[in-house]
Amino acid sequence: MDRMNEPVLARLQHLMTLREEVETLGAGPWTPAADWADGDAHLTLYLDVPGIDPERLEMHEDGGLLTVAGERAAPQGLLSAERPAGVFRRVLSFPREVLPQTGEAQLAGGVLTVRFQKKHPTIDVRADVQDMRDR
Amino acid sequence: MDRMNEPVLARLQHLMTLREEVETLGAGPWTPAADWADGDAHLTLYLDVPGIDPERLEMHEDGGLLTVAGERAAPQGLLSAERPAGVFRRVLSFPREVLPQTGEAQLAGGVLTVRFQKKHPTIDVRADVQDMRDR
Numbered sequence: 364m365d366r367m368n369e370p371v372l373a374r375l376q377h378l379m380t381l382r383e384e385v386e387t388l389g390a391g392p393w394t395p396a397a398d399w400a401d402g403d404a405h406l407t408l409y410l411d412v413p414g415i416d417p418e419r420l421e422m423h424e425d426g427g428l429l430t431v432a433g434e435r436a437a438p439q440g441l442l443s444a445e446r447p448a449g450v451f452r453r454v455l456s457f458p459r460e461v462l463p464q465t466g467e468a469q470l471a472g473g474v475l476t477v478r479f480q481k482k483h484p485t486i487d488v489r490a491d492v493q494d495m496r497d498r
Numbered sequence: 499m500d501r502m503n504e505p506v507l508a509r510l511q512h513l514m515t516l517r518e519e520v521e522t523l524g525a526g527p528w529t530p531a532a533d534w535a536d537g538d539a540h541l542t543l544y545l546d547v548p549g550i551d552p553e554r555l556e557m558h559e560d561g562g563l564l565t566v567a568g569e570r571a572a573p574q575g576l577l578s579a580e581r582p583a584g585v586f587r588r589v590l591s592f593p594r595e596v597l598p599q600t601g602e603a604q605l606a607g608g609v610l611t612v613r614f615q616k617k618h619p620t621i622d623v624r625a626d627v628q629d630m631r632d633r
Contacts, residue, residue, distance in 0.1 A: 396580040396581040396582070397578075397580050397581065398572070398573055398576060398578065398579050398580060398581045399576070399577040399578045400573040400574060400575045400576050400577060401575045401576075401577050402574075402575055407573065409549075409573055409581060411546075411548040411549070411581050411608070412548065412608070413546040413547065413548040413607060413608030413609045414544075414546065414607050414608065414609040415607065437533070438533055438535040438542065438544055439535060439537075440535045440536045440537055441533060441534070441535050441536075442534040442535060442536050442593045442594070443532075443533065443534045443593060444533050445531040445532050445533060446531040446532065446533045446544060446546050447531070458577045458578060459577070472548060472549050472550065472607070472608050473546070473547070473548030473549065473607050473608015473609060474548045474549040474608060
């Protein structure tokens with residue numbers, strides 16, 4: 364019984380060591396949360412990137428896919444770490460067709476907002492707006 | 499067969515409607531990720547609060563507990579929503595003893611940083627700093 368458990372225990376120990384190493388590095392790699400919002404003429408991406416170094420934030424659009432990558436450092440002397448740190452890289456597809464290379468990005472309050480021109484702007488704009496106001 | 503499936507389909511339809519309603523509201527309530535870091539004389543909290551309205555951000559310390567609350571609005575016209583929205587309220591306990599009411603907060607790049615004076619500053623400060631530089 365003891366002999367059979369040995370490899371399991373060794374494996375567990377190994378996993379715990381790995382886990383400790385990962386925890387020391389911070390909460391590990393991250394996938395920033397994204398929202399897509401539809402407007403009359405624009406499609407907008409919102410990406411939560413708090414504490415990101417603007418110098419390390421990259422974005423490019425290629426073949427209908429949008430890649431956003433960035434990095435942030437973990438604080439020194441961590442006692443507990445829930446916040447992901449290090450490098451992220453996220454590839455997003457557009458939920459609506461957009462005109463290529465029309466993205467206008469701004470970074471404010473830790474949120475990256477990128478606005479694209481829609482290929483097919485929404486018709487009946489006034490009615491939609493009025494409808495939302497009436498609710 | 500068809501009759502047996504009817505309630506299941508009705509239930510599925512109901513669930514899909516519910517899901518749509520939830521998605522329209524955004525990703526639901528949120529728990530901002532927190533890090534605690536230990537310094538020589540200070541204990542520091544880092545809280546990810548991207549896109550938070552600074553006017554709606556509240557913090558108070560009571561009996562060794564720190565409560566942080568805030569709110570952010572979901573974008574209009576959401577097509578997909580991963581980013582949590584609405585109100586958050588998080589109660590944190592200090593991982594090290596701090597001197598009461600010494601928290602100094604700043605909000606930058608979507609990260610709330612609060613620095614507290616430690617009750618028992620770390621001894622042998624020079625040696626620690628030197629040790630870290632040597633690594």
